[in-house]
Amino acid sequence: MxxxxxxxxxxxxxxxxxxxxxxxxxxxxxxxxxxxxxxxxxESLTIVDARVPAADKEGGDLPLTMTITNEADSADALLRVRCPVANFSERHIVDRGEGAPAMRSISNIPVPAKATLELKRDGYHVMLLQLRQALAPGETFKCAIVFQKAGTIETEVQVQK
Ligand SMILES: [Cu+2]
Structure with missing residues (x-):
């Protein structure tokens, strides 16, 4: 753009x-x-430590976490994620009301200006849906992360134990 x-x-x-x-x-x-x-x-938006837990079979859902640093003066938003290992993905937040914490789908993940945002299982994260393959610890794959202002950033994702 x-x-x-x-x-x-x-x-x-x-x-x-x-x-x-x-x-x-x-x-x-x-x-x-x-x-x-x-x-x-x-170029002031960077992604590090992108990771998912291992999965022993296809078909399931996995949380994708990462650390996003936005050095820009303006806020941004994570809009979409495309990974070849999953059919779909969603942006999730974890609600804590009465009862057990529950994940909820949201339209985008806000990324504040001049800040580091850590995506995690019990907070904002990306959910990979309908895995197309099993994922063994140590494997890596690439995902395209689409931001409202910074555009598309490719990042390598590590499969953990
Ligand atoms: Cu989730």
């Missing part, structure tokens, strides 16, 4: 420069700077 905006900006600036003298090149400078700033913001 920022790339698209950059491209539009560049084309617009080239057209404008041909016709004008002073004010508009300044506009071009500002818009170009804006694009650069955007690109940096998208």
């Amino acid at each position: 920022p790339f698209d905006r950059g491209l539009h900006g560049a084309v617009a600036c080239r057209t404008i420069k041909r016709r004008s003298s002073v004010a508009l090149p300044l506009f071009c400078l500002i818009s170009t700077f804006g694009v650069v700033h955007n690109a940096i913001a998208n």
